[in-house]
Amino acid sequence: MKILFVAAICWGSGKGVTMEEIQVDPPKATEIRVKMLCASICHTDISSIQGYQYNKFPLALGHEGVG
Numbered sequence: 117m118k119i120l121f122v123a124a125i126c127w128g129s130g131k132g133v134t135m136e137e138i139q140v141d142p143p144k145a146t147e148i149r150v151k152m153l154c155a156s157i158c159h160t161d162i163s164s165i166q167g168y169q170y171n172k173f174p175l176a177l178g179h180e181g182v183g
Contacts (some may be wrong), residue, residue, distance in 0.1 A: 118142070124157065124177040129167030133157075138176060155181040 118139040125136045143149045155178030164177070178181045 124155075126165050126173060126175045128173045129165070129171070131165075133165065134150065150181075152181040153176075155179070166169060 118141060120137045122135055122141055123138045124133050125138070126133050157177050158180050160169055161175075161177040161179070164175055
């Protein structure tokens with residue numbers, strides 16, 4: 117069963133960030149799921165949006181989470 121989450125998504129370098137519902141597969145045998153209470157958009161995320169860190173889009177931002 118896939119679960120819906122809300123994520124900050126960037127679809128390309130220099131494009132804005134949108135809040136979207138995404139589907140996430142259940143964890144596999146070697147994975148766990150952590151409930152994120154909040155996440156911030158940090159300098160690495162901003163650099164990624166500008167195309168300096170990663171060039172694979174779309175990106176789900178907010179890797180500095182509190183769970």
